[in-house]
Amino acid sequence: MSRxxxxxxVSLVGTRPSVWRRVLVPGGYTLDRVHRVVQHAMGWRDCHLHSFEIDGRQYGEPDPDGELAVRDELDVRLDAVVGKGDRFQYVYDFGDWWEHDLLVEDVCxxxxxxxxxxxxxxERACPPEGIGGPAGHAVLLAALADPEHPERRTMRDWAGPGFDPAAFDATRATTLLRRFC
Known part of the structure; x- marks a missing residue:
């Protein structure tokens, strides 16, 4: 049987214009590997907590204190919880609350x-870490687009001189996926 x-x-919720990626992953990947795929495809640095929500159930790294009802993402394969046409959510950084909508477009x-x-x-660059979620991202884009914006210098410094909000390199993303996932 073929794999x-x-x-x-993968679409970043609340960003305009839209920031998104299309990824092809083996259905046998566990959710912890899907987490790494989202991280590297989007351009995040994996320095915050995350969770998946699939059919009302939470998946992620288990809480050592047992206070959060999160199923262990290491124990769950992608093909066991979703199929073609299904949607599920991935949240990264519970402070900035970067919500990602994942749509299973096809299974082949x-x-x-x-x-x-x-x-x-x-399409489009991943927002910088710690920018303040979708609202902070909107301020960043407005400041970069307007030379007279009062926060332009602060936002440019935060994002870094090489940040281009329109840029995305699929070849680089694939290289990172293959190296780290």
């Missing part, structure tokens, strides 16, 4: 000549 590949569209047989995971396409 199943899940085509996921693996191409024997392809290495997975892969990110063939996406």
């Amino acid at each position: 199943q590949i899940f085509q996921l569209k 047989a693996a191409d024997p000549d392809e290495r997975y995971p892969v990110c063939p396409v996406g």
Whole structure:
């Protein structure tokens, strides 16, 4: 039997214009590997907590104190909890609350000549870590677009001189996915 590949569209909720990626991942990946795929495809640095919500259930790293009812993402395979047409959520950084909508666009047989995971396409740069969630991202974009914006210098310094909100490099994202996922 051939491996199943899940085509996921990962969209960052609350950003305008939209920040999104399309990734192809093996259905046998556990949710902790899907977490790493989202991190590297989007451009996050994986320095905050995260969780998945699928059909009303929370998945993530178990709480050592047992206070949060989170199922261990290491124990759950992607193909066991979602199928073609399903949507689920991934939240990264509970302070900034970066919510990602994941849509299973397709499920197909693996191409024997392809290495997975892969990110063939996406749009726009991932917001900088710690910018303040979607509202902070909107301020950043407004400040970068307006030379007279009162927060332009602060926002440029925060984002870094090389930050281009319109930029996305699918080849680089795929390289990172293959190296770290």
